[in-house]
Amino acid sequence: MKEYIRTRHSVYLLTYHMVFVTKWRKPVITDEIGDFMVSTAKRLCDGYGGELISGETDRDHIHLLVSLPPSKNITDIVRSLKTQLSKEVHAHPEYDRIVKKQIYGNAPLWSPSYFVATTGSVSMDVVKQYIEGQRTDEHKRKYEKRSLDYWNSRL
Secondary structure (H helix, E strand, O other), X not given: OOOOEEOOOOEEOOEEEEEEEEHHHOOOOOHHXXXXXXXXXXXXXXXXXXXXXXXXXXXXXXXXXXXXXOOOOHHHHHHHHHHHHHHHHXXXXXXXXXXXXXXXXXXXXXXXXXXXXXXXXOOHHHHHHHHHOOOXXXXXXXXXXXXXXXXXXXX
């Protein structure tokens, strides 16, 4: 299990599974382009204050397992990753040529959609049990509504 990340003001472990699919699911990601994309994603994630834990490509999509701080907006990160990966692939002449054989004109590399899911080290049932376990008698007393008579009697 990955260790919790500690900063001055937070302790967290936020990991996301992301999948980006090429436009029209065209098989443009060669092994070389895939390796380039994963190393680029690693550099970008580091720049966002996060970490690429794992990355893998297939001919028409990329899977990323990313750890990010709670201060980051996941939709901004996804948008930025897709944009930068596309720009850097197109900036490489050989990779650009391979992509343009399948995806014509000025069409983007990626489909506009994406998949993202949070991951965790425990199941939803364990988290639910933990939260429900917080309902102790002391906790209930601390937050139960008190009548005006109760408060007047304490004065």
